[in-house]
Structure formats: structure tokens, C-alpha cells
Amino acid sequence: xxxxxxxxxxxxxxxxxxxxxxxxxxxxxxxxxxxxxxxxxxxxxxxxxxxxxxxxxxxxxxxxxxxxxxxxxxxxxxxxxxxxxxxxxxxxxxxxxxxxxxxxxxxxxxxxxxxxxxxxxxxxxxxxxxxxxxxxxxxxxxxxxxxxxxxxxxxxxxxxxxxxxxxxxxxxxxxxxxxxxxxxxxxxxxxxxxxxxxxxxxxxxxxxxxxxxxxxxxxxxxxxxxxxxxxxxxxxxxxxxxxxxxxxxxxxxxxxxxxxxxxxxxxxxxxxxxxxxxxxxxxxxxxxxxxxxxxxxxxxxxxxxxxxxxxxxxxxxxxxxxxxxxxxxxxxxxxxxxxxxxxxxxxxxxxxxxxxxxxxxxxxxxxxxxxxxxxxxxxxxxxxxxxxxxxxxxxxxxxx
Amino acid sequence: xxxxxxxxxxxxxxxxxxxxxxxxxxxxxxxxxxxxxxxxxxxxxxxxxxxxxxxxxxxxxxxxxxxxxxxxxxxxxxxxxxxxxxxxxxxxxxxxxxxxxxxxxxxxxxxxxxxxxxxxxxxxxxxxxxxxxxxxxxxxxxxxxxxxxxxxxxxxxxxxxxxxxxxxxxxxxxxxxxxxxxxxxxxxxxxxxxxxxxxxxxxxxxxxxxxxxxxxxxxxxxxxxxxxxxxxxxxxxxxxxxxxxxxxxxxxxxxxxxxxxxxxxx
Numbered sequence: 001x002x003x004x005x006x007x008x009x010x011x012x013x014x015x016x017x018x019x020x021x022x023x024x025x026x027x028x029x030x031x032x033x034x035x036x037x038x039x040x041x042x043x044x045x046x047x048x049x050x051x052x053x054x055x056x057x058x059x060x061x062x063x064x065x066x067x068x069x070x071x072x073x074x075x076x077x078x079x080x081x082x083x084x085x086x087x088x089x090x091x092x093x094x095x096x097x098x099x100x101x102x103x104x105x106x107x108x109x110x111x112x113x114x115x116x117x118x119x120x121x122x123x124x125x126x127x128x129x130x131x132x133x134x135x136x137x138x139x140x141x142x143x144x145x146x147x148x149x150x151x152x153x154x155x156x157x158x159x160x161x162x163x164x165x166x167x168x169x170x171x172x173x174x175x176x177x178x179x180x181x182x183x184x185x186x187x188x189x190x191x192x193x194x195x196x197x198x199x200x201x202x203x204x205x206x207x208x209x210x211x212x213x214x215x216x217x218x219x220x221x222x223x224x225x226x227x228x229x230x231x232x233x234x235x236x237x238x239x240x241x242x243x244x245x246x247x248x249x250x251x252x253x254x255x256x257x258x259x260x261x262x263x264x265x266x267x268x269x270x271x272x273x274x275x276x277x278x279x280x281x282x283x284x285x286x287x288x289x290x291x292x293x294x295x296x297x298x299x300x301x302x303x304x305x306x307x308x309x310x311x312x313x314x315x316x317x318x319x320x321x322x323x324x325x326x327x328x329x330x331x332x333x334x335x336x337x338x339x340x341x342x343x344x345x346x347x348x349x350x351x352x353x354x355x356x357x358x359x360x361x362x363x364x365x366x367x368x369x370x371x372x373x374x375x376x377x378x379x380x381x382x383x384x385x386x387x388x389x390x391x392x393x394x395x396x397x398x399x400x
Numbered sequence: 401x402x403x404x405x406x407x408x409x410x411x412x413x414x415x416x417x418x419x420x421x422x423x424x425x426x427x428x429x430x431x432x433x434x435x436x437x438x439x440x441x442x443x444x445x446x447x448x449x450x451x452x453x454x455x456x457x458x459x460x461x462x463x464x465x466x467x468x469x470x471x472x473x474x475x476x477x478x479x480x481x482x483x484x485x486x487x488x489x490x491x492x493x494x495x496x497x498x499x500x501x502x503x504x505x506x507x508x509x510x511x512x513x514x515x516x517x518x519x520x521x522x523x524x525x526x527x528x529x530x531x532x533x534x535x536x537x538x539x540x541x542x543x544x545x546x547x548x549x550x551x552x553x554x555x556x557x558x559x560x561x562x563x564x565x566x567x568x569x570x571x572x573x574x575x576x577x578x579x580x581x582x583x584x585x586x587x588x589x590x591x592x593x594x595x596x597x598x599x600x601x602x603x604x605x606x607x608x609x610x611x612x613x614x615x616x617x618x619x620x621x622x623x624x625x626x627x628x629x630x631x632x633x634x635x636x637x638x639x640x641x642x643x644x645x646x647x648x649x650x651x652x653x654x655x656x657x658x659x660x661x662x663x664x665x666x
Contacts, residue, residue: 021532026555180459283508284502
């Protein structure tokens with residue numbers, strides 16, 4: 001059997017991925033590529049990374065058998081990979097530590113990041129504080145409003161938060177602005193991208209740093225259940241938590257990999273953030289080729305999701321590839337379905353999930369009902385929902 | 401010989417440096433664009449760089465991004481831009497037009513369809529900002545097969561090995577971006593630019609245009625002394641942004657006159 005070995009040397013996953021950037025960024029990306037190649041298998045670097053994951057993040061994150069939820073659904077057993085228990089409340093910290101350790105080795109005193117829901121911004125600000133790096137986070141002004149607690153958290157950690165007023169004022173515009181900062185300050189600045197998108201080597205590097213999720217899960221499932229799950233379900237915006245849990249399972253046969261996009265108000269309304277499920281055309285944005293929500297002129301269109309972290313018009317190029325080779329399946333869950341799953345987990349299991357992760361939970365609930373009680377679904381519970389309580393309260397017309 | 405090549409050849413004979421203003425198509429309103437193009441030519445433009453509006457212009461600063469946003473209000477996309485070039489060509493068959501834009505609108509149209517339609521509209525050159533040479537070999541072939549010059553950017557961080565790679569794909573001219581950063585950034589270091597341009601010339605016979613950071617007569621003059629072409633973008637767009645319908649053409653004309661005089665005085 002030929003093992004999965006992607007991307008190629010220049011970051012292509014078939015037709016996807018690559019390095020679609022202005023000439024002004026080529027050299028910086030090349031330097032990063034060389035640096036990452038040097039350290040990705042370096043025992044000392046990996047030991048430092050592992051140490052921080054254990055002692056600073058609190059890894060390994062447990063796997064939890066959601067028994068009451070499973071019983072209530074009456075089908076497959078649902079297990080949760082508890083990334084919500086990580087320091088800072090989500091999977092994002094895994095990647096920011098990896099990249100910040102690289103920044104340190106490259107001698108860059110300043111890190112920048114883009115953020116949507118604010119989780120990646122918080123995770124970047126956190127590691128920057130710990131390593132004594134200057135930190136600037138770009139965030140769409142719409143998201144600054146939606147995610148006020150995370151904005152304050154970043155400031156407490158010493159980061160500068162820059163609201164981005166251009167375009168749709170969300171994640172994609174924050175990414176544009178961060179790229180502009182990077183191209184201007186490339187000498188002293190490391191750009192910590194938060195998802196498996198962007199130009200090579202980012203999609204590969206972020207995947208590798210997040211792969212700890214799937215690597216742990218493989219061992220833990222054997223301990224917990226004596227076997228691997230029948231299906232793994234994870235939400236997909238850019239897709240870093242999903243790639244992190246999928247990647248170590250790509251070569252494991254008979255494990256279905258299911259990515260859950262945000263259907264917003266419904267795919268048919270056009271108000272969604274589900275390029276894979278909606279069969280969006282292939283395009284080029286943010287340095288890579290992937291499936292992209294766009295109009296007939298090739299302008300990127302505005303997306304909608306109740307969860308800021310999924311509100312992105314593209315998707316990581318490796319997901320586009322896994323869809324095309326049919327190794328992973330992609331589905332979408334509406335705002336309403338995600339909200340129902342959110343409340344269900346709160347009440348049934350005593351866990352408040354992030355709205356992003358609630359999309360994965362909602363699909364897992366549907367899927368479980370079609371499966372037998374001796375089958376297993378592993379859901380990547382990518383983050384906790386504390387950051388979302390304002391959004392949830394507002395939807396219920398409650399003033400906190 | 402392409403229109404861009406012959407324009408450079410003629411200017412060289414005259415001992416002159418090319419002045420290439422940039423405007424975004426559809427800014428401030430699509431009805432003004434063709435008139436603005438004629439105004440640019442009447443007031444000293446040797447070629448025109450015409451920006452194709454894009455929703456996510458990552459390599460541009462706030463000035464040109466706002467121009468894109470103003471144009472996109474009127475849904476000006478690649479198809480509309482090609483129509484504008486056609487209209488311009490009805491009365492001007494001599495001034496080279498270089499489209500500058502991003503890859504996604506080109507891919508949405510289809511690279512071969514775009515090459516055909518650009519040829520049909522009589523476009524002379526194309527700059528696709530986020531297509532580095534490694535990612536667009538076939539596209540470059542399609543353009544060159546139709547006599548359209550693929551123009552590439554060189555930056556302060558482009559090493560000699562990459563300069564070699566790029567000049568082998570480019571035709572018409574190469575465009576040296578004189579600053580790290582996005583369009584409209586400040587602080588042009590003319591000594592550094594001069595050294596870089598000299599080293600690029602050792603690797604290619606293509607004319608070298610210089611842009612990014614040229615904001616007034618003084619910087620235009622200093623750049624003209626070392627380059628084959630001076631590209632003025634954000635400053636031009638600022639003049640458009642600061643105008644209303646009544647003084648749009650005259651403000652652009654005034655700025656062009658100043659820049660032309662400065663370039664010719666070099």
C-alpha cells in the first residue's frame with residue numbers, strides 16, 4: 001500500500017495549494033520553508049514543542065465517552081476529543097506554540113496573526129507573552145464586536161488588536177491585512193497563520209503542529225474502546241482542527257473522515273460558509289488554490305455563519321484534495337442545527353462547546369442515529385463555548 | 401515587435417523615460433474610466449496601467465484597496481475592464497495598456513478565455529500580482545502566443561537566481577517594486593533602488609520600470625534618472641479620490657503635467 005505523502009516539494013496537493021503570492025513575499029516564504037524543513041524533524045525542536053504541549057497546554061487532552069448523549073440518541077457511541085480543555089480553550093494553541101518556537105529560532109522579535117472568533121488571536125497572544133515577543137493581532141471589525149471577551153483577553157495578554165475595516169470586516173479581511181503587515185515588516189516579523197490555509201509551507205506546517213490531536217486520539221481510542229472509531233467528525237472553516245485529527249488517520253482503513261462546514265441560513269440561501277458542500281469553483285486566494293466562494297467575476301463573496309471561526313469563503317487546500325480523492329467527506333450544518341446541538345451538549349453532558357465545534361456535534365448526532373450501538377463516532381470537540389455566551393444570549397434575546 | 405517594446409524603443413531613441421500612470425478601472429465610476437485614460441495620454445502618459453478591481457487586493461495598500469471597493473460598488477470586473485479597453489482603442493491605437501490585477505478573476509474567466517479576450521480587446525501587457533513565475537508557466541505561454549507581454553514584479557528581496565528565472569518568463573519590461581510593503585507605502589531610498597536597478601540590468605536587456613513610493617515631482621525625477629519607466633499608482637488614485645465630478649479630469653491632468661515635467665527634467 002502506498003502511504004499518503006502530501007504535499008509535494010512546492011506545497012501542492014494535486015491542483016490545490018501552492019504559493020500564490022506577490023513577489024514581495026516570495027523570499028520570506030522561502031526562508032520559512034527552509035527553516036521549517038530544518039526543524040520539523042529536529043529532535044531538540046520537537047522535544048521543546050512536546051514539553052510545552054504537556055506542561056503549558058496540558059496535553060494530552062482526554063477522550064471522553066459521551067454516554068448520556070449516546071444513549072439519548074440511541075445509536076453509535078459518541079466520543080469527544082477534548083481540545084476544549086486545552087489552555088486558552090481550543091486547539092489553536094497547539095499550532096501557535098509550534099510557530100512561535102520557529103519564530104524564536106529565526107530571531108524574529110515580533111509576531112502577527114489574523115483571527116476570526118478570536119481563539120487564534122488569544123492563542124498567539126498567549127505564547128507571545130510567554131516567550132516575550134511583541135504581538136499584533138488583526139481582526140475584522142465585525143468580529144471585534146461579536147467576540148468582545150476575546151478582544152479583551154488578547155489585550156490583557158499584552159497584544160495590540162487592530163480592527164480591520166476593509167471588505168467584509170471579517171476573517172478574510174483580517175488575513176489580507178496581516179499579509180500586508182508581514183510584507184512591510186518582514187525583517188523582524190513572523191506571521192503566525194492560524195489555519196491550514198495560506199501559501200506553502202503554512203498548510204503543511206499548521207497541519208503538522210495540529211496532528212498531535214490525531215496522534216493522541218489513535219492511542220487513546222485503543223485504551224478507551226480497544227479499537228479505532230468508525231467515523232471521525234470535525235468542523236471545517238479553514239480546517240485546522242479537522243486536518244489535525246484527520247491527518248494521522250488518512251492511512252487507517254475503515255475510518256470515515258467527515259468535515260462539517262457551516263451552512264449558515266442554509267446552502268440554498270447562499271448565506272453560508274460551505275465552499276466544499278456547495279460545490280464552489282476552484283480559485284486562488286490568500287496564497288493558495290482551493291475551492292472558493294466567489295461570484296461570476298471571481299470576486300470573493302461574503303459568507304455567513306453564526307460562528308465567527310467558520311466564517312471563511314475558502315478552505316484549506318488539503319481538504320479540497322481529500323474531497324477530490326474521496327478520502328474525506330464534507331457536509332454542512334445550519335446555524336439552527338448547530339445551536340440545538342450546542343444546548344444539547346450543555347444539558348446532557350455538562351460541557352459548553354464552542355459554536356464551531358457545535359457544528360461537528362450536530363452532524364455526529366444525525367449520523368449516530370443511523371448507526372448501531374456498538375459503532376463509534378469520534379468528534380473533535382475543538383473548543384469551549386465560554387467565548388460564545390454573548391452570542392448565544394443575544395440569539396435568545398437575553399441581556400447579560 | 402509588441403506595442404510595449406516599440407514604445408520603449410522610440411523613447412530610448414528620444415532619450416526619454418516612460419511615464420506609466422496607474423488607475424483602477426471603474427474608479428470613481430465606470431463612466432469616467434475611458435475619459436480618464438485619454439486624459440492620461442493627453443498629459444504625458446506613455447503607457448497606462450489599468451487596475452482590475454478585486455475584492456481582496458492583498459498586495460495593495462489602503463488607497464488602491466479603496467479604489468477597488470469604489471469600482472466594485474458598480475460591479476466592475478474583468479469583463480467590464482476589457483470592454484473599457486476596447487472603447488479606449490476606438491480612438492487610441494498607439495498607447496500600450498497593461499492590465500494589473502490578481503489571479504482569481506483571471507481563473508474565474510479561464511486563463512485561455514482571458515488570453516483570447518485580452519488579445520481581442522487589444523491589451524498589450526498583463527501583470528498578475530499573485531502569479532509568481534513558478535505557478536503560471538502555461539498562462540505565460542498562452543499570453544506570449546497571442547503577443548501579450550507578461551510583466552513580472554521584482555522586489556528588493558528577489559535574489560539574482562530568481563531575477564534570472566523571472567526575466568526568462570517576462571517580456572515587454574520588468575517592474576521593480578522599490579519598497580518592501582504594499583502599494584502606497586512611504587520612504588523611497590533612491591540610492592538603494594539605483595543599485596538594484598543596475599544589478600537587474602546586468603541580468604536582462606528588458607527595460608526596467610520602477611514603482612511603489614513615487615509620490616511627487618522630486619521622487620519621479622529621481623526615479624526617472626535611473627529607470628526606463630516610472631510607474632505612479634497610489635498618488636494618481638489619491639488625486640482621483642480627492643476629486644469630484646467637476647474637477648476629476650483637470651486634477652488628474654495637473655498631476656500628470658507635473659510628473660511629466662519632472663520625468664523629462666531627469
